[in-house]
Amino acid sequence: MKVSILDQSPVSSHQTPAEALEASMQLAKAGDKLGYERYWIAEHHDLSGLACSAPEVMLGYIGAQTNRIRIGSGAVLLPHYKPYKVAETYNMLATLFPGRVDLGIGRAPGGSAEATNALSDNFLQQVFKMPELVEELLQFLDDKFPAEHEYAKLSASPLPPVSPEPWLLGTSKKSAELAARNGMAYTFGQFMSEQDGSAIIDQYKQAFQPRRNGDQPYAIVTVSVICAETAEQAHRIATSSLVWKIQQDKMEAKGVPSIEEAASYPLTEEEEKKMKKMKEAMIIGNPEEVHVRLQEVQARYGADELMLVTITHDPADRLKSYELVAEKCKK
Numbered sequence: 001m002k003v004s005i006l007d008q009s010p011v012s013s014h015q016t017p018a019e020a021l022e023a024s025m026q027l028a029k030a031g032d033k034l035g036y037e038r039y040w041i042a043e044h045h046d047l048s049g050l051a052c053s054a055p056e057v058m059l060g061y062i063g064a065q066t067n068r069i070r071i072g073s074g075a076v077l078l079p080h081y082k083p084y085k086v087a088e089t090y091n092m093l094a095t096l097f098p099g100r101v102d103l104g105i106g107r108a109p110g111g112s113a114e115a116t117n118a119l120s121d122n123f124l125q126q127v128f129k130m131p132e133l134v135e136e137l138l139q140f141l142d143d144k145f146p147a148e149h150e151y152a153k154l155s156a157s158p159l160p161p162v163s164p165e166p167w168l169l170g171t172s173k174k175s176a177e178l179a180a181r182n183g184m185a186y187t188f189g190q191f192m193s194e195q196d197g198s199a200i201i202d203q204y205k206q207a208f209q210p211r212r213n214g215d216q217p218y219a220i221v222t223v224s225v226i227c228a229e230t231a232e233q234a235h236r237i238a239t240s241s242l243v244w245k246i247q248q249d250k251m252e253a254k255g256v257p258s259i260e261e262a263a264s265y266p267l268t269e270e271e272e273k274k275m276k277k278m279k280e281a282m283i284i285g286n287p288e289e290v291h292v293r294l295q296e297v298q299a300r301y302g303a304d305e306l307m308l309v310t311i312t313h314d315p316a317d318r319l320k321s322y323e324l325v326a327e328k329c330k331k
Helices: 017-034 055-063 083-096 113-119 123-128 130-142 173-181 197-207 231-249 259-263 269-281 287-301 315-329
Strands: 003-007 038-041 070-077 101-106 165-170 185-188 219-227 283-285 305-309
Touching: 003 017, 003 070, 003 315, 017 038, 017 055, 017 315, 038 055, 038 101, 055 070, 055 083, 070 083, 070 165, 083 101, 083 130, 101 130, 113 123, 123 130, 130 165, 130 173, 165 173, 173 185, 173 197, 185 197, 197 219, 197 287, 219 231, 219 287, 219 315, 231 259, 231 269, 231 283, 231 315, 283 287, 287 305, 287 315
Parallel strands: 003 038, 003 305, 038 070, 070 101, 101 165, 165 185, 185 219, 219 283, 219 305
Antiparallel strands: none
16 A cells, blocks of 8 residues: 655644754654655644645755655645746755656645735636646646747756656545546645545546646545554644644634643533534554555545555654554554
8 A cells, every 4th residue: 555644833832843843854854764655734824823834845855855755745736836936946845856846736725714815916816827836836736838829939947857747736526626627636625624535636647638648637636644652642742632622713722732731621512513524534543454445545435555644743653653653454
């Protein structure tokens, strides 16, 4: 089973952003050694408890301290940016780390309305132009515009020996259709969606149009996972991220709470129901239980690869979770 890492670079309570980013580095290095396929880091803006606003900066740091694992964005929020600048940035990374760079693209704002306005003008209009933005970005990555195009003589230099691999990330039929139409690999964010992901991935594979000779559809499903030596321990650790999500919804989150802080947090009856539903959507358990659930997810979705997002208060618990999963899945 192919497994990968999605890191949202969470900041725990009593932890600084610098410590959270260092924990992300250590996770990437561990993933490199444990045989994970790829390490992606997410882009968020002014969201309490998430440290990474610039994946391209972290990827330069991480790429220099890893050897094998593919590194990438999960995702560049394209409506904020000009495709040319995105292509330049990821071509630069691919020049530094040949054959290892993924360029994941998304359309979400990644933060509050105020952050969105501070980042870019006319964000909603740019969302509507997403198909054109994606097409332009791919043309820059391929270094190939029609002769009559205004950018025909423009390159997103430096041109790397192996271009970054473009991915489209999403949770809807619209994103799957866009990926298929452009011959892109597709990642479905099951951990943040209540959509029927299996139908969306089926649609993607059926509609896929190769961009280059030999291209085939390729789908990743991203799931939320917490694994520990025992199921009881895993469920206890998971309380931190579950309560943190409740706090985020109430605009109270200051960082991922400790297990003790989470256990003492007062929940309403409605919040307890909500937390139970969130827990059911996660994969929590001992290594054998988690492995079985991952196999079920892969079969149900017809996924080529699974990407795991794991949020815990203690970075050591997060590392241990990925270690235990790797021991089972990479046998």
